[in-house]
Amino acid sequence: KQEVTQIPAALSVPEGENLVLNCSFTDSAIYNLQWFRQDPGKGLTSLLLIQSSQREQTSGRLNASLDKSSGRSTLYIAASQPGDSATYLCAVGGSNDYKLSFGAGTTVTVRA
Amino acid sequence: EADIYQTPRYLVIGTGKKITLECSQTMGHDKMYWYQQDPGMELHLIHYSYGVNSTEKGDLSSESTVSRIRTEHFPLTLESARPSHTSQYLCASSDGGRAGANVLTFGAGSRLTVL
Numbered sequence: 001k002q003e004v005t006q007i008p009a010a011l012s013v014p015e016g017e018n019l020v021l022n023c024s025f026t027d028s029a030i031y032n033l034q035w036f037r038q039d040p041g042k043g044l045t046s047l048l049l050i051q052s053s054q055r056e057q058t059s060g061r062l063n064a065s066l067d068k069s070s071g072r073s074t075l076y077i078a079a080s081q082p083g084d085s086a087t088y089l090c091a092v093g094g095s096n097d098y099k100l101s102f103g104a105g106t107t108v109t110v111r112a
Numbered sequence: 113e114a115d116i117y118q119t120p121r122y123l124v125i126g127t128g129k130k131i132t133l134e135c136s137q138t139m140g141h142d143k144m145y146w147y148q149q150d151p152g153m154e155l156h157l158i159h160y161s162y163g164v165n166s167t168e169k170g171d172l173s174s175e176s177t178v179s180r181i182r183t184e185h186f187p188l189t190l191e192s193a194r195p196s197h198t199s200q201y202l203c204a205s206s207d208g209g210r211a212g213a214n215v216l217t218f219g220a221g222s223r224l225t226v227l
Contacts (some may be wrong), residue, residue, distance in 0.1 A: 041220075041223070042221065043202055043219050043220045044155075044218040053187045099157050100157070103156075
């Protein structure tokens with residue numbers, strides 16, 4: 001059974017600092033990996049999707065890397081802003097089924 | 113505008129009541145999912161559907177049931193609510209391929225409290 005772990009559970013940084021969020025998974029036989037953002041009391045918004053054959057994806061200030069062999073992905077957010085405050089979740093798509101396995105998330109607070 | 117809608121957003125109800133959480137999407141997606149999320153915890157898949165008249169149980173055992181009579185509609189029902197059912201329920205949909213191959217679109221969630 002795929003286990004997805006996100007460390008740290010919470011992170012507080014001053015505005016302008018770069019953010020580094022980590023995600024690890026136990027089964028490297030993945031189809032892809034997604035990073036989501038969740039605001040309090042809201043649903044999830046997809047940020048980046050990395051296919052298993054890719055090493056990274058970029059969207060604006062966001063960059064996600066994937067090292068399938070070591071079971072790790074990292075989400076980088078450059079020049080953080082207070083609006084980046086949210087919970088960031090990592091989800092792994094299995095290679096044998098249609099389901100996603102989620103981590104518990106990292107809650108980010110960017111202080112103005 | 114294509115979207116996925118969940119109602120009610122918040123529900124407080126007494127033990128033993130029957131409840132239905134509604135989920136509708138306007139994108140024509142074949143695949144729909146229900147996830148359960150407790151505060152600070154992972155999302156757990158409780159039900160999914162690959163199309164009309166197709167429903168499957170997810171990884172987390174749940175006393176709820178679902179139906180998929182129309183493509184756009186995927187309601188979740190609890191016949192007799194209990195305090196252990198208190199949680200946030202998130203509905204999602206995706207278009208074709210595998211769940212992760214295409215971007216999942218999530219609803220805003222239904223937060224259920226059973227007293």
